[in-house]
Amino acid sequence: MLNFDPEKLKKDFPIFNQEINGRPLIYLDNGATTQKPNQVINEIRRYNETSHGNPHRGAHQLSIRATEEYDNAKEKVKSFINAKSIEEIIFTRNTTESLNLIAYSYGMEFIKENDEIVIAISEHHSNIIPWQKVAKDKNAILKYMYLDEEGRIPIDEIESKITSKTKLVSIAHMSNVLGTIHPIREIIERAHELGAVVVVDGAQSTPHIKVDVQDLNADFYVFSGHKMLAPMGIGVLYGKKELLENMPPFLTGGDMIEYVYEQDATFAPLPFKFEAGTQNVEGAIGLGAAIDYLQSVGLNEIEKYEKFLVEYALNKILDIPYVNIQGPKDLSMRGGIISFTIDDVHPHDISTILDSYGVAVRAGHHCAQPLMRYLELPATARASFYLYNTKEDIDQFIEGIKNVRKWLGYGS
Amino acid sequence: MLNFDPEKLKKDFPIFNQEINGRPLIYLDNGATTQKPNQVINEIRRYNETSHGNPHRGAHQLSIRATEEYDNAKEKVKSFINAKSIEEIIFTRNTTESLNLIAYSYGMEFIKENDEIVIAISEHHSNIIPWQKVAKDKNAILKYMYLDEEGRIPIDEIESKITSKTKLVSIAHMSNVLGTIHPIREIIERAHELGAVVVVDGAQSTPHIKVDVQDLNADFYVFSGHKMLAPMGIGVLYGKKELLENMPPFLTGGDMIEYVYEQDATFAPLPFKFEAGTQNVEGAIGLGAAIDYLQSVGLNEIEKYEKFLVEYALNKILDIPYVNIQGPKDLSMRGGIISFTIDDVHPHDISTILDSYGVAVRAGHHCAQPLMRYLELPATARASFYLYNTKEDIDQFIEGIKNVRKWLGYGS
Amino acid sequence: MDLNSIYTQLIMEHNKSGHNKRALCNPDVCERGHNPSCGDDITLELKLNGNIIEDASFEGVGCAISQASTSMMIDLIKGKTVDEALEMVEKFLGMIKKEITDEKELEKLGDSIVLQNISNMPARVKCAVLSWHTLKEAVS
Amino acid sequence: MDLNSIYTQLIMEHNKSGHNKRALCNPDVCERGHNPSCGDDITLELKLNGNIIEDASFEGVGCAISQASTSMMIDLIKGKTVDEALEMVEKFLGMIKKEITDEKELEKLGDSIVLQNISNMPARVKCAVLSWHTLKEAVS
């Protein structure tokens, strides 16, 4: 059984003290961004009211406190994903910037003509376009792994695409459209055997399942704070120390240097080499507080609970004949994301109509146009869950779904 | 006379409700980062508690509110610096990222072999290293304008360095070490006559003096929120529309695209083209609130008041024989920054000792090592003022300065 | 926001009927309009006789709002001169922006007057105006 | 934080006296140590006789803490063997990290025991340990 009470936990989140269109807010857009508990909101306030300074730059109290709190947040991230040391943890703005950093720094330095970069057709645009740029600039080749009818990457697809020509594989741990949890262990093993490095886009996984970067043996692992109860404007790049050490800096400027001469500069050791300019200290502290919160509930509990919610929702949805579901049927291969369509109704209308029932879901291409084209869908609606969602949320969601077609003049 | 009461205004800033080492906090490190008024802290909380969603991505209420608030913040920035339209306002992480964006996108695209880039010897590292990288990658030449003994750029230095070979000039509006307000009008005119574009680093100016980008005719203008009462993790890049339109994207990924195909992508119109991934909405909203606050006081009033503080402080400091001041003597050429040294005392000891008096100043190279080398100083101490500082703060600061040498065993 | 004021009988009918959703043979004007962010993608086709829009149709995918708005626009402009059609576009955009509120004026917009309140749903405004912008592109 | 516990008489004297701040003629070992972030920059010179540190000195710039710490270290290691000196370094670093607190043990550190409380000033720890790290680099 669960060790937490979702109803009680929901009370930590002030956003739910309001009605949307006269109904209680049912927030099912957690794949896009998540809400913040008081514990995070209050930490940011506390920092701003008592300890704000520019870290690493001063010998006065506030600067010292800001430095300690920033470093402390980094320690929390390190433990959270089980990195070896804080030298392997770089704070960025978001997943997108983390991926761009790898592409600009690692990609532009180590990918050469005719080398192959392998990604999946289901990647988020942030894990596609940076590689298109590297491929174009370096005359390298960008290859796609395609999915089976349940949205999984077949083993033979992995084996035929990742070859001795492959220099880099970049893959989402969990698809933000299909909810598929990709076989990244197998992908990493295969890639390492053939000498390629693997970037894991953990934007959707880190908030929802226990991630251990050493156990996975990922070379790079990236995620965003705002999808895991933390503020916007803070993201993480994990990279193995040997790799980060050999990479050139990406953004340059204050704080990432050792000595600066008129025509040349030498750079600070890790992790500072990759953190140019004044960092988002309050974002980092908020992320630290979010990690504390998630760990107090327990990532394994969260994962278990979300599986329960998905199962509960899927069972109800599968009873509705005109609703179509994307992604794996096998619950062990998916996370708390359900992409769906309704016959004769465009997903944007679904989203607008559900909104009038207080239910927030997303509609569109979910920043995954190549996947949409591959699925031959112009768009889908997507419900994505988190620890504060309840069975009643799902009931309300299903209730809303059942009304959608009526609004558009189709007998239910 | 002043239209605001600094004592009263200080009460808006909760950070001052505390003692540091048993003394009231005197915060004179505003050049590094500034404190936040309740008006900003409360806005961030309000957003998090009522309106947080991922903007530009959803048709549900929270996403719509987040979009409106984000766009509204951008409108405020636009008016604040008098840009022509919000298409010219890009939100970034900080000044450093804004400068890197220009260097990577404009610089790497339009600077060619043997072209010249001109900066001043007093630039912040963030306005040096990105240009070193462009110069190296493109075989272009990075040239420095040097300063006179009062820290000003002489006209003949401008004329001899900015020539028909110059393609780009990048210059701080106000030096973060010397407080010098550089003659950017003259620099921009000269550069434009010769066909070069001008980047203005407004990190130190925007918070303290009224900036009108159209009046200045700057091509690019950049600054950071955290130095103007706003949160960390939000910065601004202003660029003229014609220039931004012709520049390739820098960071790529979600939200900055139009269509994404497997091997290619087309990009969204301005300003979205340069805003990849989930943006820092709460940072933008905090910046909007900070702008409201600054405008309610009035930038001209702030500038006038800071001049008063600097004059008051300089008069007292110049009476102390063993304190040496950097930068212009002429008050009309400087902002609220005083860099100083004390005979026989290293600046780090100054900072530590002043801290024990509750006075926060910075010591070090202030991310301007080439300037320090040019001035033949290993470091300086720096006091930098803002609207919440008072005459009494300065008195306390001077009191502290007078005690520094005693602690190191020199008769005062 | 009142769903009834958006998903009206008229919108439903235009969305479902598809009486303007077909290909024209040899159109004189063919213009694609799209909202990349939501995936609405229509192609507008016009047959001109001198200055008169003799026939019009559209093809493509999109939500009920964009499909109905397009269909209603086509009903409105058929048989009109290009200049009259452009005037309609301005009137429609003016209505959406709440710049034109005079009932008499708006009546000239026919069925599409039902989209008057779409600005209460900012995320859907783009859907409503897509075809009108496309028409403007097509003939000006 | 109590300034008195940092800026002690001893620190002041070592900082001012400069009795170890000079150049050695033909040193056997010469090692530069620096803290880029605060600008402390010292060069440590040693004269060895077999395994014995016969003479030692330093040059360079830095704050009172780094200058005094360097000077105190030099007083301590002169005449010692390299191994004894390295042992001192470990003891000193252990003291700074608060891992070694036993008074008897710490007494062996001579004057530099006054830096015991520098960890109350985290921004200055780097200044205190600079020369000790430099010595370690130089001889190991």
Ligand SMILES: Cc1ncc(COP(=O)(O)O)c(C=O)c1O
């Ligand atoms: C003149 C100047 N330029 C650039 C910067 C860099 O700003 P940030 O650290 O916010 O990127 C600063 C402040 O540190 C500055 O004073």
Ligand SMILES: Cc1ncc(COP(=O)(O)O)c(C=O)c1O
């Ligand atoms: C799988 C995946 N990758 C990358 C991203 C981009 O994250 P962000 O917008 O925070 O940079 C997202 C979320 O939008 C995502 O779901």
